[in-house]
Amino acid sequence: MGRRRAPELYRAPFPLYALQVDPSxxxxxxxxxxxxxxxxxxxxxxxxxxxxxxxRLSASLLHSHDTETRATMNLALAGDIxxxxxxxxxxxxxxxxxxxxxxxxEKAGSKEQGPxxxxxxxxxxxxxGAETQHEGLELRVENLQxxxxxxxxxxxxxxxxxxxxxxxxxxxxxxxYVRVWKVPSLEKVLEFxxxxxxxxxxxxxxxxKLVTVGRDLKASVWQKNQLVTQLHWQENxxxxxxxxYRYQACRFGQVPDQPAGLRLFTVQIPHKRLRQPPPCxxxxxxxxxxxxxxxxxxxxxxxxxxxxxxxxxxLGLGTVTGSVAIYIAFSxxxxxxxxxxxxxVSGLLL
Numbered sequence: 001m002g003r004r005r006a007p008e009l010y011r012a013p014f015p016l017y018a019l020q021v022d023p024s025x026x027x028x029x030x031x032x033x034x035x036x037x038x039x040x041x042x043x044x045x046x047x048x049x050x051x052x053x054x055x056r057l058s059a060s061l062l063h064s065h066d067t068e069t070r071a072t073m074n075l076a077l078a079g080d081i082x083x084x085x086x087x088x089x090x091x092x093x094x095x096x097x098x099x100x101x102x103x104x105x106e107k108a109g110s111k112e113q114g115p116x117x118x119x120x121x122x123x124x125x126x127x128x129g130a131e132t133q134h135e136g137l138e139l140r141v142e143n144l145q146x147x148x149x150x151x152x153x154x155x156x157x158x159x160x161x162x163x164x165x166x167x168x169x170x171x172x173x174x175x176x177y178v179r180v181w182k183v184p185s186l187e188k189v190l191e192f193x194x195x196x197x198x199x200x201x202x203x204x205x206x207x208x209k210l211v212t213v214g215r216d217l218k219a220s221v222w223q224k225n226q227l228v229t230q231l232h233w234q235e236n237x238x239x240x241x242x243x244x245y246r247y248q249a250c251r252f253g254q255v256p257d258q259p260a261g262l263r264l265f266t267v268q269i270p271h272k273r274l275r276q277p278p279p280c281x282x283x284x285x286x287x288x289x290x291x292x293x294x295x296x297x298x299x300x301x302x303x304x305x306x307x308x309x310x311x312x313x314x315l316g317l318g319t320v321t322g323s324v325a326i327y328i329a330f331s332x333x334x335x336x337x338x339x340x341x342x343x344x345v346s347g348l349l350l
Contacts, residue, residue, distance in 0.1 A: 010048055010059040014041050018075035020082070023310070025097045026050050027139075028059060031084060033071030043067040045084065047095065047139055063139040065093065074159055078166035081144070081184060088155030090171055092144035092184055097137060145186040150175050158199060164206040172199030178212060178222070192225035201249045201306075203264070205287065211264060213247035219266060221290050229290055233268055233283045243278050244271040252287065253308035253315075253329060262287030263329065265315060267303045277302070282315070282332055296332035298325065 010030070017032040028048040034041025047063040070086035077083075082093040149157045150173030157173045168189070170180045176197055180190035195214030202212045210222040211231075219231035231247070245268045255261025264285040270278050279297040286293055301319040308315055308329065315327040326336035 007056070009057060010061075012046060014044060014071070017071065017073045018084075020075050020077040022077060024079075027062070027095075027097065029075065029077070029082065031067075031072035031075055033067065035071045036069045036087075043069065043071045045072055045082070045093065045141075047097075047141070049137065062137065063095075063141060065141045067091075074157065076160045076162050076169065078162040078169075078183065081166070083160045083162070083169050085149075085157035085160050085171070088148050088150045088157060088173070089146050090149045090157055090160055090169070090181070090186070091146040092186065093141060094144055094184075095139060095141045097139045099137060144184050147181065147186040147188075149173060149179055149181075150177075152176075159201050161202060161204055163204045163208070168204075170202055170204055170210060172202045172212060174198045176214065176216075178202065178210065178225075190224060192222075194220060194222070200247065203250045203252050205252050205262065205264075207262075211250045211252075213250050213266065215246065217244060217246045217271060219247040219250065231266065231285065231290060231292075233266065233281070233292055233295060235292055243274075245269065245281070246271045248280075248303055249306035251306050251308045251315075254312040256312050256330075263293075263312065264290065265306060265308060265329070267298070267306050267317065269302050273302075282317070282327065284329070284332060294332055296327075298327070298332075298334070 012030055012032065014033045016030055020029045022029065028050055029045060030048060031045040033043025035043065044067055045065040046061055048059040049062045051058050067086060072084040072086055074085035075082060080094055080096055082095065084091045084093060149171040152175035154174060157171055159172045160169060162169045167183055168180055169183055170178055172178050176193055176195040176199060178192055178194045179188060181188055194212045195216050195218060197215040200213050200215060202210060204210055208223065209228065211219065212222065213219045221228040247266050248269045249267040251265050253263050253265060255263055264287050266283050268281045268283065277300050279300050280303045281295050282298045283295040284293045285291065298317060301321050301323055303317050304320045305318040306315065312329055315329050317325045317327065325334055327334050
């Protein structure tokens with residue numbers, strides 16, 4: 001399969017680490033930054049309006065939310081609430097988009113005018129918002145609660161996700177602990193040690209089960225803080241005596257045409273980088289008994305992220321070298337490969 005170069009949709013003024021697409025408004029939400037280092041690279045969350053112009057997809061900056069000294073490394077979306085992983089903290093943001101009523105002056109936060117400006121935000125402890133207008137659409141963004149979610153010697157939140165009804169969110173980071181929080185109060189309701197070392201990814205299923213994958217080469221299924229089972233992807237797949245693999249990503253997805261059906265998908269990558277890298281693997285699991293259904297090689301480029309389309313039909317993979325691949329969820333057959341930004345898989349909308 002030949003690699004195609006995707007047309008550039010938008011170039012951010014900072015390194016991009018996370019993307020989300022809001023299905024209700026069609027907004028593309030991009031986040032990242034240069035962190036606390038005084039390099040001149042800003043930190044922010046950008047809200048982009050997607051449009052088709054002369055048959056081509058275009059993105060225009062609708063609103064820029066300044067995150068001050070913290071770069072957003074991971075994002076989760078629940079309705080109008082964003083959970084942003086910033087260093088060792090999780091910051092909740094609320095955004096509201098609505099049609100403009102008349103020509104109002106821009107409100108709160110900046111003396112500059114125009115849709116491409118950066119909005120100055122007040123410190124997180126002060127609940128403050130900024131409002132921007134852009135061609136008939138108004139967007140307001142405000143900081144909600146924030147909480148520290150990781151407590152290692154070098155703390156970093158690596159992943160965040162909401163549960164099926166958006167009443168809870170789970171976080172994981174470098175200290176190996178899963179912590180579950182109420183939304184939007186961020187009151188902690190559960191905390192337990194899931195892995196020795198960093199948690200790479202986690203996924204919450206509709207039945208309350210939680211899957212975690214970590215640097216300790218393990219993937220575990222939990223019911224609250226009780227271990228249900230551990231995953232063993234090589235039971236019906238390839239075995240490598242000399243090449244240890246670790247789980248890099250996990251996602252639940254529905255089974256098309258089966259309302260009660262559930263699948264789990266995981267990505268396995270070589271634990272160590274080798275001069276001649278072995279392939280990475282993609283595995284589909286039964287979402288009820290967590291037995292592996294099928295495993296397919298997904299190339300020699302190291303996979304960094306995974307997502308599942310809302311319908312459960314397609315999988316998106318991103319690599320550390322900047323490629324994006326689309327796979328059919330049922331067969332794990334690859335259908336598309338392009339050179340793009342690795343984090344764009346986070347905003348997969350199919």
